[in-house]
Amino acid sequence: MPYEALTSTLYTTAATAKGGRGGRVRSEDGVLDLELGKPGSKANPKANPETLFAAGYAACFGNAILSIGQAQGLDLSESTVTAQVSLGSTETGVGLAVAITAHLPGLEPEAAQKIVEAAHERCPYSKATRGNIDVTVSVD
DSSP states (O other): OOOOOOSSOSOOOOEEEESGGGSEEEETTSSOEEEBOOTTOSSSOOBOHHHHHHHHHHHHHHHHHHHHHHHTTOOOTTOEEEEEEEEEEETTEEEEEEEEEEEOTTSOHHHHHHHHHHHHHHOHHHHHHTTTSEEEEEEO
């Protein structure tokens, strides 16, 4: 899919990081202000870039599901989305992969899968990652 430029801006925000993965990240409005830590640490667990990416992707994808459901007259307010982000080695260094699992209670699996596939086309995070990292979507 070719690059798709913004035709209008709905929202803009910014966050500043200091100290890399072992530092701190703070949003410009102060809503997010977190000390960061090593991914997977059991002794001293903290947020990390992969945690933040997973949270953002799951929320954005969930909103796409709600929007599609609303357009179809469906109440999908009880749906959940889990975005599992993996950090690992690639042929050229380090990269990411994402596995999205959606739970849409009350829908037949085929209907749920169609909504999830449509959400994957609509979600801005899916658009941003398409062709850049491995992203799988499924329904549980």
